[in-house]
Amino acid sequence: MLRYTVRRLIQLLGVVLVLSLLVFAWLRALPGGPASALLGDRGTDESRAALEKQLGLDQPIFIQYFKFLGRALTGDFGNSTGVQPGDSVVDIFVQRFPATLELSIFAIILAVVVGIPLGYVAAKRRGTWFDNLSVGGSLIGVAVPVFFLAFVLKEVLASKLGLPSVGRQDAIGATRVTGFFVLDGLITQEWDAAWNALKHLFLPAAALATIPFAVIFRITRAAVLDVMDEDYVRTAEAKGLTAPLVRRRHVLRNAMLPVVTTIGLQIGALLAGAVLTEKVFAFPGVGEALALGFERRDYPVLQMLIMVAAIVYVVVNLLVDLSYALIDPRIRTR
């Protein structure tokens, strides 16, 4: 188990290195560049050239890359050119990442807490109106673009529910401890602040949660249907175990195997949704920075954020595999 984890982490290092090169080259292949993005129509050829020289973009690409790599090893990932010009990319990340993490965690919790029980109940009542309705609903959940849904939630539902329509207000923010506003509020026992932070999270998280919810729901339903027909569930019933015990110990535990994988994949895919959701709700997270970064061709910011997204993805997958082994002894004891 430990050796396996270490091997996977070394793999991760290789992936990061190769990816950094790809991202680096790929960004510079995009039409336009930071200079034109910053100067806009007012820029002359001379002013653009001067700015490119100042940003070091006039040098051959591999020299740029090795300089970047050398600085990166010392923990310096450059300064933003467009999103928050002049700020260190690392600072921007540290500032914004907790917001996105908080949003994503809340979204995935929503998706899991609603998706798994609903999937179970739908499987138990296969073929009833409840089942058909929730399967239909989940289809819509996957089909509706996140951007549109976020927009509807913001413009239509926010005022009706009395929820804030722009994200993450600092107005009555709690004393900063971790940078996660809800958690900070709870730690410092500033309940109002925690509640306020939670309210600001709710709509963006709901928008972000729809697709993971729909997928988790459907996989849970399918897995429970499969497992309910298994011989060992019949054995459990033949023992006369109570229905809740059969459900918890025999059905759900086995059905969770595919669901765990799905949750992992969905967490990995969450950043894509976060970019859109954060933009609609003006939620100051890394998703918003990523969107801005593309508009303004902010190479350092983009490089950092794309790399982090990749690392998160690989690490989540590793965690999925490890939790898989935790649930399934056939893998653990192999």
Add this chain to the structure above:
Amino acid sequence: MALLEVRDLTVEFHRKGEEPFTAVDRVSFDVEPGQTVGLVGESGCGKSVTSLAIMGLLPKRGAKVSGTVNFEGTDLLTLSDKQLRDKRGRDLGMVFQDPLSSLNPVIPIGLQVTEVLERHQGLSRKKAMVEAADLLDKVGIPDPTRRLSEYPHQLSGGMRQRALIAIALACKPRLLIADEPTTALDVTIQAQILALLKGLVQDLGTALVMITHDLGVVAGLCDEVNVLYGGRVVEKAQRHELFAEPRHPYTHGLLASIPRLDAPRGERLNPIRGSVADNIPWDHACAFAPRCPNALDLCREQTPVQEDLGGGRLLRCHNPVQPEVPQEVSA
């Protein structure tokens, strides 16, 4: 009073867009305390459905069960789900055919034994574990304490079936139903498992319903035998009478197809021709007629009724095998 009285047990499966299918058709039999009764027949004749109906384990939707299943005087078919759960595992145990798929792959063997003890005997986990080790020891699993923390995939097929037998007998039920408990096992292991079952039910005084397609199993184990064909009992007899004097052509065919050590050299086995797929419906005919060497025209026109031949012997046939030509079988 018999321990188990099954009367006119009928199971119909209703599936969308299909004709209702009668898998078990007015099956009746008794099991006395401590007695071993066999249900014998080919694949698809309704053996498993019968046992699942008795246990209340058929799917709630799509399966219509009628008749009565009196167990110690209570009709199990009228009990609520909760009342049934109180009886299953405590008063009625069941062992299934495939030991690998019948054990939960992600839970240690120990917990799979203790959960039934915790449920019905109110033992603490700790006490149940001690008891579980003892049970595994009784069913012949070596090093039982270590096995408790192992998972099904770490045990051999025979060990798994032993574990399932330990689970089924953990609460010393009055009745055990074993549905082809050896079919999925190696031939060498089969005999061991049968001997184990026989010894255990004798020690515990547990009655056994032995379900099998193998008359060899019946010969070694059963006091009384019900031969099923197409969801109906076609012949019922004491074991030695059935072997000495099979009356139903289907039973006769089954016996003739058992490999025998005392058969003259070169004599070929006589499997029954055709397969269940040839069955015709029981209404207005005998379902076995297309495969029956004794079939008369009458057999395709009229359903044979069940006759009582006396001495607990029942037969459903228009043209039975005559006792003048008995099969010699060393049972």
